[in-house]
Amino acid sequence: MSFALINKIRTNTLFRNGTLFAFFSFLNSGIGFLLLLVLASFIPPSEYGELNLFNTFVTLLAIFISLNATGIIAVDFFSAEKTQLRRMLSTVLCLSSASFLVFSLLLLSFSSFFERIIGLSAEYQWLGLLVCYMQVFSTVNLDIWRLEENPLSYGIYSVSTVLANFILTLILVIGFHWGWLGRVYAQVAVSMLFFFVSIYFLIRRGYLQRLIPNKETVKSALAFGIPLIPHSASAWIRQGLDRYVINYFYMAAQVGIYSFAYNFANIIQIIGLAFNATNSVYIYKNLANIEADTSSRLLKQTKVMTLFFAIVTLCVYVGTSIFIPVFVPKYKDAVPYLFPLCMGAFFQCVYYLFVNYLFYYKKTKKLMYITFSMSLFHVLLSVLLTRYSVMYTAYVTMIVNMMITLGVFLYSRRIYKLI
Template identity: 25%
Template sequence: MGSSKYTKLVKNTAIFAIGNFSTKILTFLIVPLYTYVLTTEEYGRIDLFTTTISFLVPIVTLQVQEALIRYLLGREIDEQTAVSNCWATYLCGSIISLCLFPLYKLYFKTVFLAIFFTVLLLCNAFNSIFTHYLRAVGKNIAYTIKGIVGTTVLLSLNVLFLVVFKHGMMGYLYSLLVSQIVGVLYLLIIGQLWNKLNFKSLDKDWLKKMLVFSIPLIPNSLMWWVMSAGDKYIINYFLGDSANGIYSLSLKIPTIITLFYSIFFQAWQMSAIEENNAEGRRQFYETVYKLTNALLAGMIACIIVGIKPLYVLIMSERFAPAWIYVPILAVATAFNCQSSFFGVVYTTSEKTKKAFGTTALGAAMNVFFNFLLIKPLGLQGVAIGTCLGYVVVCLIRARDCQKEIHMSFDFVRTLLAIIIVTIQSIITVTRGNIEIGVAGVISIGAIIILYRTEVKEILSKALKMIKR
């Protein structure tokens, strides 16, 4: 039993990796196209449009998908009751969203954009809830295929609308809407959601329990939004659409880090829930923590050393300066990933209110430092503010995780890894190409030595999987 939970974690991670890696890498590979066919202002406006949707989705869904994962995966609720409760929540959220239409019209200034925004928001909310359903019932391959299909549609239409028809910003948004509609149809068919919708199966007691669990996660999600996306509104106000476009592109590489971690996190969340009451939980957390630390530190060191030539050689000239903000944002992303790791304990212990408190404090720190640093340091000040916000959340959640699990944090190696990648980031931003290369080689070598036991274990497991 001891090794089976690790085997299951690796297996689920591999399944999610196939879908997430292929979709996100494809999405990243098309980014240079955007830099040549869109202006920095258009890219900035697109990002604000999609960012606003990401702000509203948790409100429309009431974060019920998190309760779906917690209780359906934990086999505490039957499938039809869970799906019917989710349908009811989605329909109520949709009605609330439609009632806000006058505000959308006021914000976007045209009826067409307001209608477009509303439809895209409702499709996003549906996909957000019922994609989690596939994971909760163990349809991980179907979950993976959905991501691949959606991304293929999005990128194909990007080429058609941006390159062939030259529709600019609206071309991108058309592509996004169609891909979301395809996702909705996929879920309805593959998940057989119509068949599982039965209002007679609505259970008020379970619906109340699910919402008591999920609603505290709405402000938590909004606070994460403030930390990860709220910066863009501050940038837009102080520095304009063009600066927002540059900053949005600088976030693409840290997003790759988040991608790799999210692949693992989806499997980790499932394993943590399943192993919540099992013996050896502390050792399980500690082992996984050390491995993720090794992978995150190594990945960041490798990314930082190659970031300047990647942006300068591949992106268009007007977007190339975005590279200088990536190193600090990469370090910030590492703290964000570890915050997510520690945050699983709130889900397993059903203490979701604590998740909000930690995120709210981090978001407040983030906004404070953004306003403090944006004028003297520009976009670099925003990147530093974001990093400090994530550090605060990570430290508080680590403390709460230690109280709940009594795990060890491998403090000395963790601190040394943070110091190594932070010094490498500073050298990369402030020095020339030779110093950047030397700092990169030293950092990667130091991390390999620091985590040599974990590196050997990772390579050993990888070789065994290849031989199979």
């Protein structure tokens, strides 16, 4: 009986693919984590703060370049005809290209203004814009492999990207002594390489064809993506804007300390995203073919994953609290921030378990109301409290993430009563 159970698990497609996706995600995270430690050894907190300001700028800009329309490819993948799906993909890429041109004009006209606001010179604003646009193609390519349940291709591509970033960053930061700029130029070079690789694979697999977007696909993509811009911006507000607020009241070195703690806590969120890569496909497939036991299966999986995320959170918090003072003592001041930031990451993982129901039923406008309103509340608290202590900023992150997760959970019950 035990052998039969083991054989059933071994041959289960969901289990096999989920394990492979998780393995590659953890491998990517491990390489990224190692890079974090290496950079901490060669880059002082002040430069680490500068690097995080650049990455925060890229994260915000990426929201507007993609218009958050890439997600509709996943939602339509199991229901749309092949030709319609290809046309939608072309629409998404055309919209991103148009957005890229608009922001290029804005940088040409207002780069000096942006420099005063975000603290990055025009050169790095352009590099950030270029990285954002090229990464749209990689995102679409990886999403399709994920939806095809092709973890091997997904893993080889994603690990190759991370390894290329890792190796080139080491060469530029350590070999050429370029400091934080070495990491920036490595991102640009690798993004450019895999931009062309993604185009090649999308054409080869028949997804990227000369299909002109029509009114229906443009309208559908924008209707899905536009409401998600405030939603995604709200995530940036909660994670990225805090760094600028800290930089305003303190110094770049304090940004570096806080960001260092945040990056360790982000390990939890990375694990959540890794499981969500498979879990979202599992949910979409089940909701597309509802059976008598669908609800019970989804509920069981949700409970197991919530417990798993709680255990991961505890392990990361305890482990990093010991690790940082011993191995990277110059960042020991980051330890007090770990508890609230780890808890905030835990609530974000639980959020992933329920938000897919809103995506499937295309309730992105309702999602926007929840996340954006809470993020404005986050901004208010952050601006009011950060001046007194950065610790308040960390706890604001935890509390707001908890409130957003609760709001998404309650609304998901209205459209599909899982619990």
